[in-house]
Amino acid sequence: PTRGCARSPGLASARWRLVQLEGRAASISGQPTPPFLLFKPESGRLSGSTGCNRLNGEYRSWGMSGFAVLPLATTRMACQGERGEQEVRFLGALARATHRIQAANSLELLADGLPLARFEAEYLR
Numbered sequence: 001p002t003r004g005c006a007r008s009p010g011l012a013s014a015r016w017r018l019v020q021l022e023g024r025a026a027s028i029s030g031q032p033t034p035p036f037l038l039f040k041p042e043s044g045r046l047s048g049s050t051g052c053n054r055l056n057g058e059y060r061s062w063g064m065s066g067f068a069v070l071p072l073a074t075t076r077m078a079c080q081g082e083r084g085e086q087e088v089r090f091l092g093a094l095a096r097a098t099h100r101i102q103a104a105n106s107l108e109l110l111a112d113g114l115p116l117a118r119f120e121a122e123y124l125r
Contacts (some may be wrong), residue, residue, distance in 0.1 A: 011039045014121035016107050018051075021089055021117050026051075028082050035090055037119065050087040052079035067100040067109065093117045 018026040018035035026035060028051065037048040039059070046069070047056040057072035072094065079087050093116035097109040105121040 011102065011107070012041050014105075014123050016048075016119035017122050018090065019118055019120050020115075021086065021093060023115070026086065026090075026117075028086060031083060035086070036122075050074065050079070050090050052083045052087050053077050055091070061100070065099045065101060067097055069094045069097055071095070090117070 016037045016039070018037075020026055021035075031051050033049045033051060035049055035051040037046055039046050041061075044058050044060060045056065046059050047054070049055065053075040055072045055074045058070040060066075060068045060070070072091065074091070078084075093109065093111075096111040097116055098112065099110045101108045101110065107119040107121070108115055109117045109119075
């Protein structure tokens with residue numbers, strides 16, 4: 001595997017907001033920070049938020065769609081109820097991801113061909 005996503009230059013130009021997680025809408029009413037990811041292909045790093053805690057770590061991308069997230073570091077604020085459940089599912093989906101599909105403003109992470117998480121781009125200036 002190689003570092004970064006050299007074939008997807010747009011990956012680094014957006015903040016990728018989680019919109020769907022394991023087939024369910026990812027928005028939770030009253031959630032101050034929606035879950036999102038930021039990619040740094042030149043260093044193979046990612047950062048973001050679970051919607052409760054911040055996260056950062058490394059990822060790998062290879063070929064046309066190969067993708068893996070290495071174990072992540074997160075802050076440890078207490079997340080209760082729906083937010084806590086979503087955080088556990090989100091971190092689990094990132095850990096299981098084996099492929100990615102990026103098309104226009106959409107990024108989807110998959111495992112064994114099944115969708116785990118879908119993100120929409122919020123472009124940075």
